[in-house]
């Protein structure tokens with residue numbers, strides 16, 4: 001990629017400024033060791049939620065609520081964000097972030113627990129958008145759950161790693177992402193694209 005192209009893509013990271021509430025949640029997430037989505041990724045999540053009019057969103061990996069706030073910003077006023085995290089401290093921070101941003105209490109369902117314990121209890125075909133930003137080792141199982149949870153035409157977004165693009169990187173996490181990407185590309189029930197925002201955002205639409 002040319003230097004000019006690289007500069008253009010890094011410009012995309014700051015093209016949409018985060019709200020003060022997203023900034024505060026991101027700072028809190030960093031303090032808690034729950035890395036918030038980069039602003040470029042957050043802006044795409046917000047646009048995706050708005051583009052598909054996502055009323056029901058499932059998020060895996062609440063952190064301190066930065067990605068949740070981006071998503072809520074794109075969802076219709078009656079949309080509900082269900083978000084799962086196993087760390088109660090992160091969840092407390094996210095609840096505070098949602099309240100500080102003036103999000104009505106009934107618009108968020110913050111569920112405590114391991115994603116793979118919680119997701120199987122959720123209803124088939126009930127979600128417009130599933131966003132995954134949690135344990136990379138579990139991505140294959142999250143994708144299987146998302147395939148079940150999404151309605152036809154619903155969208156899956158997986159935060160990615162820029163290490164995946166280099167075949168020289170063969171650590172477990174990278175190999176798992178590579179396998180998830182390959183299997184999603186090969187599925188006839190998903191249309192896939194890897195977006196160059198943040199460390200990458202893999203987006204797939206359920207057909």
Ligand SMILES: C[S@@+](CC[C@H](N)C(=O)[O-])C[C@H]1O[C@@H](n2cnc3c(N)ncnc32)[C@H](O)[C@@H]1O
Pocket residue numbers: 026029034035036037060061062063064065066067068084085086087090113114115116133134135138
């Ligand atoms: C990268 S942070 C999420 C950041 C958040 N999406 C944001 O933008 O603010 C990952 C989160 O996933 C949570 N997590 C990790 N493994 C998990 C699991 N198996 N089930 C549920 N949550 C998990 C962590 O506690 C952490 O808060």
